[in-house]
Amino acid sequence: MRIIKAEDIKNAVKAMFMSLNCNIGDDITNALKKSLANEESDTAKAVLNQLIENNEIAKREQIPLCQDTGMAVLFVEYGDKVTIDGDFSEAIMQGVREAYIDGYLRKSVVDDPVFDRRNTNDNTPAVVHTKIVSGETLRITAASKGFGSENMSKIKMLAPSASVEGVEEFILETVRAAGPNPCPPIVVGVGIGGTFEQAAKLSKMASIRSVDSKNADERYADLEDRLLEKINEMNIGPAGLKGKTTALKVNIEYEPTHIASIPVAVNICCHACRHQSIEM
């Protein structure tokens, strides 16, 4: 048995959200710079240069790189030999609360989606996905998800007869329909398999996987590459003002599914693809 203090979890969550909103990952910075070298149009280059400059200002001044500091999403892998000293859920919520208040992050959560829509004023509740794993480690991934891109995400339950062509077509159709709205260049997170809700969850996990990574299964890795190529031929471009860089990466996560279906979820993330992980 290993004991982790709830207070340490709260502090770790707070530190991650304060940091990830001001410091974009090196993988995104490098991908933006690589795209800049590949672009031909002056407008596309100008937009990419502004994004690179924007992220440098955010890092230098420790201010959020985007005003939409998102809804807080956390993936927790909870080792079954770990005992928390204190209230685990409250530690996570308090970490989010303190980060958004002390870190000058925007409070973007409303209490009721349809009727009241009153701001909760501290950006809670966060969306927390917990998985029990074996071991003595607690691993937390934190992401701030902006909703300009979240709103452009889609899910579809395909018949097995749709096969890989149907999967590709749905992903491409989703990106095409999103057009300039989700702040391209985007990261396309794709979840395939499982159930309806599991596909959606996988697509979120895929959207915050490093853009330098690829699926371990070669067939899925090839599909990631092929989709990226087709998406970047759509000429949506940086900020939707045309160009060769519509997406920085397509990441696919898959899981076993039912004999009757191919669930496919496409979770789009803007270029401000912000996430950090910690192991305790």
Added chain:
Amino acid sequence: MSIKLSLPLKKEDIKKLKAGDSVTLTGELYTARDAAHKRFYEMVLSGEKLPINIKNETIYYVGPAPAKPGSVIGPCGPTSSYRMDKYTPMLLDMGLCAMIGKGERSDEVIDAIKRNGAVYFAAIGGAAALISKSIVKDEYVCFEDLQTESVHKYTVKDFPCIVAIDSFGNDVYK
């Protein structure tokens, strides 16, 4: 080269703009996004007077992050404009002459832009820290309870935008 424009915009200046032009804006504008638009719309429908006179004004679709102590404003990039489409033709017909946001607009909005000789600018989505450097003054106007969605008046200096839909209905996204 960017075209330098002063706010409030003059109708004859708007007429000269073409979709795709780079511009910089200097002067005063109002902020309003989803919740403030909904209120404006409901106020007009129920015959109430709007808290701001929107005639010849520019509205920026933004909900900024809080300002750090000592800063004029926090990061403040544009939000997606299509969510304001339901409310926009009415505001354009009341004299609103320019909007700043990001992304596509509906056919109804494009028709209203043409009908009123208005213009729709796009700012760069996600360039919020950079854009905040163009805001030199921030004054609260109304709807305090809407928090980040409340209406403010910004004084901007050389705010960089692209003409996304010009007064003739040409659309840079098409």
